[in-house]
Amino acid sequence: MSHLVTDIVEKFVAPGGVGEQLQNKLLARRDSKANWVYDYWLEDMYLNNRMALPVNSSSVMVFPKQNFGAPIDSLRCGDLGERRTTAPVAL
DSSP: OHHHHHHHHHHHHSTTSHHHHHHHHHHHHHHHOSSTTHHHHIIIIIISOOSOHHHHHOGGGGSOOOOOSSHHHHHHTOSHHHHHHSOOOOO
């Protein structure tokens, strides 16, 4: 089984392969959109999803609640890994 996966991955990342084509399309989209993922997110996570939206479309819902003293504190909190394991860090 792992040989099959290796073959698929090698084909995907080969020069001129699907991976390179996809990367080029994403780079072009990045240059033409204010937020390249917005349309995909809106369509797949909200409009096509018939499950309870907060639980199934917002990864923040699985993290413990945090209380921030000021709006800027949430930005100082760091990446998702930091939010999951540590309290806000004063900068």
